[in-house]
Amino acid sequence: MFIKEDVLKALSHVDDPDLNKDLVTLNMIRDIEIKDNELWFSVFLTTPACPLKEMIETACRNAISHFISPNIKVHIKMTAEVMADNKTTAQLPNVKNIIAIASGKGGVGKSTVSASLAAILNQYGASVGLLDADIYGPSIPLMFGVQNKGIEMVVEEGKELMQPINADGVKLFSIGFLSKPDEAIVWRGPMISQALKQFINGVNWGELDYLIIDLPPGTGDVQLTLVQTLPITGAVIVTTPQNMAISDAKRAAAMFAMPSINIPILGVIENMAYFTPTDMPDKKYYIFGQGGAQVLAEQFNTKVIGQLPIQENLMTDLDTGKISNSSSLKNFSEIAKRLAQSIAIQNSKNNNESASKG
Ligand code: ADP
Numbered sequence: 001m002f003i004k005e006d007v008l009k010a011l012s013h014v015d016d017p018d019l020n021k022d023l024v025t026l027n028m029i030r031d032i033e034i035k036d037n038e039l040w041f042s043v044f045l046t047t048p049a050c051p052l053k054e055m056i057e058t059a060c061r062n063a064i065s066h067f068i069s070p071n072i073k074v075h076i077k078m079t080a081e082v083m084a085d086n087k088t089t090a091q092l093p094n095v096k097n098i099i100a101i102a103s104g105k106g107g108v109g110k111s112t113v114s115a116s117l118a119a120i121l122n123q124y125g126a127s128v129g130l131l132d133a134d135i136y137g138p139s140i141p142l143m144f145g146v147q148n149k150g151i152e153m154v155v156e157e158g159k160e161l162m163q164p165i166n167a168d169g170v171k172l173f174s175i176g177f178l179s180k181p182d183e184a185i186v187w188r189g190p191m192i193s194q195a196l197k198q199f200i201n202g203v204n205w206g207e208l209d210y211l212i213i214d215l216p217p218g219t220g221d222v223q224l225t226l227v228q229t230l231p232i233t234g235a236v237i238v239t240t241p242q243n244m245a246i247s248d249a250k251r252a253a254a255m256f257a258m259p260s261i262n263i264p265i266l267g268v269i270e271n272m273a274y275f276t277p278t279d280m281p282d283k284k285y286y287i288f289g290q291g292g293a294q295v296l297a298e299q300f301n302t303k304v305i306g307q308l309p310i311q312e313n314l315m316t317d318l319d320t321g322k323i324s325n326s327s328s329l330k331n332f333s334e335i336a337k338r339l340a341q342s343i344a345i346q347n348s349k350n351n352n353e354s355a356s357k358g
Helices: 004-011 053-067 086-091 110-123 189-201 221-229 243-257 292-299 312-319 327-357
Strands: 029-035 038-045 073-080 098-102 128-132 153-156 159-162 165-167 170-174 210-214 234-239 265-274 304-309
Touching: 004 029, 004 038, 004 053, 038 053, 053 073, 086 327, 098 110, 098 221, 098 243, 110 128, 110 170, 110 210, 110 234, 110 265, 110 312, 110 327, 189 221, 221 243, 234 243, 234 292, 234 327, 243 265, 243 292, 265 292, 265 327, 292 304, 304 327, 312 327
Parallel strands: 038 073, 098 210, 098 234, 128 170, 128 210, 234 265, 265 304
Antiparallel strands: 029 038, 153 159, 165 170
Protein backbone atom coordinates (compact mmCIF):
# COMPACT_ATOMS: atom_id res chain seq x y z
CA MET A 1 0.00 0.00 0.00
CA PHE A 2 1.13 3.56 -0.60
CA ILE A 3 -0.35 6.96 0.08
CA LYS A 4 -0.42 10.40 -1.56
CA GLU A 5 2.60 11.58 0.43
CA ASP A 6 4.67 8.70 -0.99
CA VAL A 7 3.76 9.81 -4.49
CA LEU A 8 4.72 13.42 -3.79
CA LYS A 9 7.97 12.31 -2.19
CA ALA A 10 8.85 10.11 -5.18
CA LEU A 11 8.00 12.83 -7.69
CA SER A 12 10.01 15.41 -5.78
CA HIS A 13 13.02 13.61 -7.29
CA VAL A 14 11.95 14.72 -10.77
CA ASP A 15 13.21 18.11 -11.85
CA ASP A 16 11.96 20.37 -14.60
CA PRO A 17 15.29 20.77 -16.42
CA ASP A 18 14.42 24.25 -17.65
CA LEU A 19 13.29 25.65 -14.35
CA ASN A 20 15.81 23.76 -12.22
CA LYS A 21 13.29 22.85 -9.57
CA ASP A 22 11.37 19.70 -8.81
CA LEU A 23 7.83 19.15 -10.08
CA VAL A 24 6.30 19.07 -6.59
CA THR A 25 7.85 22.39 -5.55
CA LEU A 26 6.68 23.85 -8.85
CA ASN A 27 3.13 22.70 -8.04
CA MET A 28 3.00 20.75 -11.30
CA ILE A 29 1.70 17.52 -9.72
CA ARG A 30 -2.02 17.59 -9.06
CA ASP A 31 -5.17 15.43 -8.87
CA ILE A 32 -3.48 12.43 -7.28
CA GLU A 33 -5.77 9.44 -6.89
CA ILE A 34 -4.92 6.01 -5.62
CA LYS A 35 -6.93 2.81 -5.75
CA ASP A 36 -5.28 -0.44 -4.71
CA ASN A 37 -2.25 -0.74 -6.94
CA GLU A 38 -3.30 1.91 -9.42
CA LEU A 39 -2.24 5.53 -9.42
CA TRP A 40 -3.59 8.52 -11.31
CA PHE A 41 -2.16 12.03 -11.39
CA SER A 42 -1.86 15.08 -13.64
CA VAL A 43 1.33 16.88 -14.57
CA PHE A 44 0.69 20.57 -15.29
CA LEU A 45 3.44 21.72 -17.65
CA THR A 46 4.17 25.43 -18.04
CA THR A 47 3.03 25.37 -21.67
CA PRO A 48 1.17 22.92 -23.93
CA ALA A 49 4.06 23.35 -26.37
CA CYS A 50 6.54 21.92 -23.87
CA PRO A 51 9.44 20.27 -25.68
CA LEU A 52 10.22 18.11 -22.66
CA LYS A 53 6.77 16.54 -22.34
CA GLU A 54 7.77 12.94 -23.11
CA MET A 55 10.96 13.18 -21.10
CA ILE A 56 9.14 14.45 -17.99
CA GLU A 57 6.47 11.77 -18.30
CA THR A 58 9.10 9.03 -18.48
CA ALA A 59 10.97 10.51 -15.52
CA CYS A 60 7.73 10.48 -13.45
CA ARG A 61 7.09 6.82 -14.30
CA ASN A 62 10.65 5.92 -13.40
CA ALA A 63 10.44 7.78 -10.09
CA ILE A 64 7.26 5.96 -9.05
CA SER A 65 8.76 2.65 -10.07
CA HIS A 66 12.07 3.30 -8.32
CA PHE A 67 10.96 5.01 -5.11
CA ILE A 68 7.64 3.23 -4.47
CA SER A 69 7.27 0.05 -6.51
CA PRO A 70 7.66 -1.15 -10.10
CA ASN A 71 4.33 -2.95 -9.79
CA ILE A 72 2.10 0.12 -9.70
CA LYS A 73 -0.11 0.79 -12.68
CA VAL A 74 0.51 4.47 -13.37
CA HIS A 75 -1.87 6.73 -15.38
CA ILE A 76 -0.46 10.18 -16.07
CA LYS A 77 -2.42 13.02 -17.61
CA MET A 78 0.04 15.41 -19.22
CA THR A 79 -1.63 18.80 -19.34
CA ALA A 80 -0.59 22.44 -19.12
CA GLU A 81 -1.28 25.71 -17.41
CA VAL A 82 0.65 28.46 -19.11
CA MET A 83 2.82 30.40 -16.70
CA ALA A 84 1.92 34.07 -16.56
CA ASP A 85 4.15 37.11 -16.71
CA ASN A 86 3.33 39.12 -13.57
CA LYS A 87 4.07 42.35 -15.41
CA THR A 88 1.51 41.54 -18.13
CA THR A 89 -1.24 40.33 -15.81
CA ALA A 90 -0.83 43.45 -13.65
CA GLN A 91 -2.08 45.55 -16.60
CA LEU A 92 -4.16 42.96 -18.44
CA PRO A 93 -5.38 40.43 -15.89
CA ASN A 94 -6.69 38.00 -18.52
CA VAL A 95 -3.59 37.99 -20.74
CA LYS A 96 -0.74 35.85 -19.44
CA ASN A 97 2.03 36.82 -21.86
CA ILE A 98 2.59 39.39 -24.59
CA ILE A 99 5.16 38.48 -27.20
CA ALA A 100 6.38 41.13 -29.65
CA ILE A 101 7.61 39.92 -33.02
CA ALA A 102 9.99 42.50 -34.45
CA SER A 103 12.32 43.02 -37.37
CA GLY A 104 14.64 45.71 -38.58
CA LYS A 105 13.49 45.57 -42.17
CA GLY A 106 10.18 44.91 -43.91
CA GLY A 107 9.77 41.84 -46.07
CA VAL A 108 11.89 39.48 -43.99
CA GLY A 109 8.91 37.34 -42.96
CA LYS A 110 7.94 38.91 -39.63
CA SER A 111 4.21 38.61 -40.32
CA THR A 112 4.65 35.09 -41.65
CA VAL A 113 6.42 34.11 -38.45
CA SER A 114 3.84 35.87 -36.23
CA ALA A 115 0.91 34.18 -37.97
CA SER A 116 2.57 30.76 -38.06
CA LEU A 117 3.56 30.86 -34.39
CA ALA A 118 0.03 31.91 -33.43
CA ALA A 119 -1.48 29.11 -35.52
CA ILE A 120 0.80 26.41 -34.17
CA LEU A 121 0.57 27.46 -30.50
CA ASN A 122 -3.20 27.40 -30.93
CA GLN A 123 -2.95 23.90 -32.40
CA TYR A 124 -0.95 22.80 -29.36
CA GLY A 125 -3.93 23.84 -27.22
CA ALA A 126 -2.90 27.29 -25.98
CA SER A 127 -5.35 30.19 -26.19
CA VAL A 128 -3.76 32.64 -28.57
CA GLY A 129 -4.46 36.19 -29.69
CA LEU A 130 -2.72 37.80 -32.62
CA LEU A 131 -2.53 41.55 -33.03
CA ASP A 132 -1.43 42.68 -36.45
CA ALA A 133 0.10 46.04 -35.59
CA ASP A 134 2.05 46.31 -38.83
CA ILE A 135 0.56 49.60 -39.93
CA TYR A 136 2.70 49.71 -43.05
CA GLY A 137 1.42 46.39 -44.41
CA PRO A 138 -1.24 44.65 -42.37
CA SER A 139 -1.03 41.32 -44.17
CA ILE A 140 -2.13 38.85 -41.52
CA PRO A 141 -5.90 38.85 -42.28
CA LEU A 142 -5.02 37.72 -45.81
CA MET A 143 -2.86 34.88 -44.49
CA PHE A 144 -5.87 33.52 -42.56
CA GLY A 145 -8.31 34.32 -45.37
CA VAL A 146 -10.40 36.67 -43.21
CA GLN A 147 -9.57 39.96 -44.95
CA ASN A 148 -13.21 40.67 -45.79
CA LYS A 149 -14.51 40.30 -42.28
CA GLY A 150 -15.87 43.34 -40.46
CA ILE A 151 -15.38 44.17 -36.82
CA GLU A 152 -18.38 43.98 -34.49
CA MET A 153 -18.76 45.73 -31.19
CA VAL A 154 -19.65 43.85 -28.02
CA VAL A 155 -20.38 45.00 -24.50
CA GLU A 156 -18.39 43.25 -21.78
CA GLU A 157 -18.87 44.27 -18.16
CA GLY A 158 -20.36 47.57 -19.24
CA LYS A 159 -17.50 48.36 -21.62
CA GLU A 160 -17.92 48.57 -25.36
CA LEU A 161 -15.18 46.51 -27.02
CA MET A 162 -14.19 45.44 -30.53
CA GLN A 163 -14.64 41.71 -31.08
CA PRO A 164 -11.56 40.03 -32.57
CA ILE A 165 -12.08 37.79 -35.60
CA ASN A 166 -11.87 34.05 -35.02
CA ALA A 167 -9.22 32.88 -37.47
CA ASP A 168 -9.18 29.07 -37.17
CA GLY A 169 -9.24 29.41 -33.39
CA VAL A 170 -6.76 32.31 -33.15
CA LYS A 171 -8.31 35.57 -31.95
CA LEU A 172 -7.15 38.01 -34.57
CA PHE A 173 -7.26 41.76 -34.67
CA SER A 174 -5.63 43.83 -37.36
CA ILE A 175 -5.34 47.47 -38.14
CA GLY A 176 -6.28 46.24 -41.64
CA PHE A 177 -9.85 45.51 -40.50
CA LEU A 178 -10.34 49.23 -40.01
CA SER A 179 -9.23 50.35 -43.46
CA LYS A 180 -10.08 49.40 -47.01
CA PRO A 181 -7.60 46.92 -48.56
CA ASP A 182 -6.19 49.38 -51.09
CA GLU A 183 -6.25 52.40 -48.83
CA ALA A 184 -2.91 53.64 -47.59
CA ILE A 185 -2.81 54.24 -43.86
CA VAL A 186 -1.07 57.54 -43.39
CA TRP A 187 -1.18 58.22 -39.72
CA ARG A 188 1.31 60.13 -37.71
CA GLY A 189 3.34 58.61 -34.89
CA PRO A 190 1.34 59.66 -31.83
CA MET A 191 -1.95 58.79 -33.53
CA ILE A 192 -0.71 55.33 -34.38
CA SER A 193 0.58 54.68 -30.90
CA GLN A 194 -2.76 55.80 -29.50
CA ALA A 195 -4.64 53.54 -31.92
CA LEU A 196 -2.43 50.55 -31.16
CA LYS A 197 -2.92 50.97 -27.43
CA GLN A 198 -6.64 50.96 -28.17
CA PHE A 199 -6.18 47.59 -29.88
CA ILE A 200 -4.86 46.18 -26.64
CA ASN A 201 -7.35 47.68 -24.22
CA GLY A 202 -10.32 48.19 -26.52
CA VAL A 203 -10.47 44.66 -27.95
CA ASN A 204 -12.38 41.84 -26.31
CA TRP A 205 -9.37 39.51 -26.09
CA GLY A 206 -10.82 37.46 -23.23
CA GLU A 207 -8.46 34.99 -21.59
CA LEU A 208 -5.23 34.46 -23.46
CA ASP A 209 -2.12 32.42 -22.79
CA TYR A 210 -0.19 34.30 -25.46
CA LEU A 211 -0.92 37.57 -27.21
CA ILE A 212 1.41 37.81 -30.18
CA ILE A 213 2.00 41.26 -31.62
CA ASP A 214 3.29 41.64 -35.15
CA LEU A 215 5.09 44.97 -34.76
CA PRO A 216 5.77 47.31 -37.66
CA PRO A 217 9.35 46.90 -38.94
CA GLY A 218 12.04 49.26 -37.74
CA THR A 219 12.74 51.26 -34.63
CA GLY A 220 10.77 54.47 -35.03
CA ASP A 221 8.49 56.37 -32.66
CA VAL A 222 5.67 53.89 -32.97
CA GLN A 223 7.72 50.90 -31.93
CA LEU A 224 9.36 52.85 -29.16
CA THR A 225 6.06 54.02 -27.65
CA LEU A 226 4.59 50.56 -27.92
CA VAL A 227 7.40 48.73 -26.24
CA GLN A 228 7.59 51.39 -23.55
CA THR A 229 3.91 51.29 -22.69
CA LEU A 230 2.82 47.68 -23.21
CA PRO A 231 3.66 45.06 -20.59
CA ILE A 232 5.64 42.93 -23.06
CA THR A 233 7.00 39.63 -21.77
CA GLY A 234 9.67 39.34 -24.42
CA ALA A 235 10.56 39.96 -28.04
CA VAL A 236 11.48 37.76 -30.95
CA ILE A 237 13.69 39.18 -33.70
CA VAL A 238 13.08 37.97 -37.25
CA THR A 239 15.77 38.44 -39.87
CA THR A 240 17.03 36.97 -43.10
CA PRO A 241 20.72 36.02 -43.32
CA GLN A 242 21.59 39.01 -45.54
CA ASN A 243 24.09 41.42 -44.03
CA MET A 244 21.79 44.35 -44.56
CA ALA A 245 18.89 42.63 -42.81
CA ILE A 246 21.15 41.57 -39.95
CA SER A 247 22.47 45.07 -39.33
CA ASP A 248 18.90 46.43 -39.24
CA ALA A 249 17.87 43.58 -36.97
CA LYS A 250 20.70 44.58 -34.62
CA ARG A 251 19.13 48.02 -34.28
CA ALA A 252 15.77 46.42 -33.47
CA ALA A 253 17.39 44.18 -30.86
CA ALA A 254 19.29 47.15 -29.42
CA MET A 255 15.99 48.97 -28.91
CA PHE A 256 14.67 46.16 -26.68
CA ALA A 257 17.96 46.02 -24.81
CA MET A 258 17.94 49.77 -24.02
CA PRO A 259 18.03 50.23 -20.22
CA SER A 260 14.84 52.32 -20.30
CA ILE A 261 13.03 49.54 -22.18
CA ASN A 262 14.73 46.38 -20.98
CA ILE A 263 12.57 43.79 -22.68
CA PRO A 264 14.14 40.32 -22.82
CA ILE A 265 14.93 39.02 -26.29
CA LEU A 266 13.52 35.50 -26.30
CA GLY A 267 15.26 34.46 -29.47
CA VAL A 268 16.20 35.17 -33.07
CA ILE A 269 14.45 33.49 -35.99
CA GLU A 270 16.34 33.32 -39.25
CA ASN A 271 13.88 33.21 -42.12
CA MET A 272 14.72 32.28 -45.72
CA ALA A 273 17.87 30.76 -44.22
CA TYR A 274 18.42 28.28 -47.04
CA PHE A 275 16.80 26.63 -50.02
CA THR A 276 16.32 22.91 -50.56
CA PRO A 277 15.23 21.87 -54.06
CA THR A 278 12.43 19.27 -53.99
CA ASP A 279 14.45 16.86 -56.11
CA MET A 280 17.49 17.16 -53.80
CA PRO A 281 16.02 16.92 -50.27
CA ASP A 282 19.43 16.54 -48.62
CA LYS A 283 20.90 19.72 -50.09
CA LYS A 284 20.83 23.12 -48.44
CA TYR A 285 21.79 26.17 -50.46
CA TYR A 286 22.55 29.21 -48.32
CA ILE A 287 21.51 31.74 -50.93
CA PHE A 288 21.55 34.82 -48.69
CA GLY A 289 24.67 33.93 -46.67
CA GLN A 290 25.17 32.14 -43.41
CA GLY A 291 25.98 32.72 -39.74
CA GLY A 292 24.73 36.30 -39.26
CA ALA A 293 21.77 35.39 -37.07
CA GLN A 294 24.04 33.44 -34.75
CA VAL A 295 26.35 36.44 -34.32
CA LEU A 296 23.34 38.66 -33.66
CA ALA A 297 21.95 36.23 -31.06
CA GLU A 298 25.29 35.99 -29.26
CA GLN A 299 25.66 39.75 -29.19
CA PHE A 300 22.33 40.06 -27.39
CA ASN A 301 22.85 37.07 -25.15
CA THR A 302 20.09 35.04 -26.72
CA LYS A 303 19.70 32.06 -29.08
CA VAL A 304 18.72 31.36 -32.65
CA ILE A 305 15.46 29.52 -31.98
CA GLY A 306 14.78 28.65 -35.58
CA GLN A 307 15.97 28.60 -39.15
CA LEU A 308 13.31 28.46 -41.82
CA PRO A 309 13.90 27.49 -45.41
CA ILE A 310 12.62 29.38 -48.42
CA GLN A 311 9.44 27.57 -49.30
CA GLU A 312 7.30 27.99 -52.33
CA ASN A 313 4.26 26.28 -50.83
CA LEU A 314 4.41 28.57 -47.78
CA MET A 315 4.15 31.59 -50.04
CA THR A 316 1.12 30.20 -51.91
CA ASP A 317 -0.57 29.08 -48.70
CA LEU A 318 -0.11 32.57 -47.25
CA ASP A 319 -1.44 34.25 -50.36
CA THR A 320 -4.54 32.04 -50.37
CA GLY A 321 -5.38 32.34 -46.68
CA LYS A 322 -4.47 28.77 -45.78
CA ILE A 323 -1.87 29.31 -43.12
CA SER A 324 -3.59 27.17 -40.47
CA ASN A 325 -3.59 24.13 -42.75
CA SER A 326 -0.25 24.74 -44.45
CA SER A 327 2.16 21.80 -44.51
CA SER A 328 4.92 24.33 -43.86
CA LEU A 329 3.55 24.85 -40.33
CA LYS A 330 5.47 21.75 -39.29
CA ASN A 331 8.64 23.83 -39.66
CA PHE A 332 7.31 26.02 -36.87
CA SER A 333 6.52 23.31 -34.34
CA GLU A 334 10.04 23.09 -32.89
CA ILE A 335 10.41 26.88 -33.00
CA ALA A 336 7.12 27.36 -31.15
CA LYS A 337 8.25 24.86 -28.52
CA ARG A 338 11.57 26.65 -28.05
CA LEU A 339 9.78 29.98 -27.79
CA ALA A 340 7.24 28.69 -25.26
CA GLN A 341 10.12 27.22 -23.27
CA SER A 342 12.02 30.50 -23.39
CA ILE A 343 8.90 32.36 -22.14
CA ALA A 344 8.43 29.93 -19.25
CA ILE A 345 12.10 30.23 -18.24
CA GLN A 346 11.86 34.02 -18.37
CA ASN A 347 8.69 34.08 -16.24
CA SER A 348 10.15 31.69 -13.72
CA LYS A 349 13.26 33.88 -13.45
CA ASN A 350 11.12 37.00 -12.95
CA ASN A 351 8.94 35.29 -10.35
CA ASN A 352 12.01 34.14 -8.42
CA GLU A 353 13.46 37.64 -8.53
CA SER A 354 10.27 39.28 -7.28
CA ALA A 355 9.91 36.58 -4.59
CA SER A 356 13.46 37.19 -3.36
CA LYS A 357 12.79 40.93 -3.26
CA GLY A 358 9.86 40.04 -0.98
P1 ADP B 1 7.27 41.14 -43.20
O1 ADP B 1 6.16 40.96 -42.23
O2 ADP B 1 8.62 41.04 -42.56
O3 ADP B 1 7.14 42.36 -44.04
P2 ADP B 1 6.06 38.92 -44.65
O4 ADP B 1 5.84 37.90 -43.60
O5 ADP B 1 4.88 39.72 -45.08
O6 ADP B 1 7.26 39.90 -44.23
O7 ADP B 1 6.74 38.18 -45.87
C1 ADP B 1 7.09 38.85 -47.04
C2 ADP B 1 6.86 37.93 -48.25
O8 ADP B 1 7.75 36.83 -48.20
C3 ADP B 1 5.46 37.34 -48.27
O9 ADP B 1 5.00 37.34 -49.58
C4 ADP B 1 5.64 35.91 -47.78
O10 ADP B 1 4.71 35.05 -48.39
C5 ADP B 1 7.06 35.60 -48.24
N1 ADP B 1 7.77 34.68 -47.32
C6 ADP B 1 8.05 34.87 -46.02
N2 ADP B 1 8.76 33.85 -45.53
C7 ADP B 1 8.96 32.97 -46.54
C8 ADP B 1 9.63 31.71 -46.69
N3 ADP B 1 10.27 31.14 -45.66
N4 ADP B 1 9.62 31.11 -47.90
C9 ADP B 1 8.99 31.70 -48.93
N5 ADP B 1 8.34 32.88 -48.87
C10 ADP B 1 8.32 33.51 -47.70
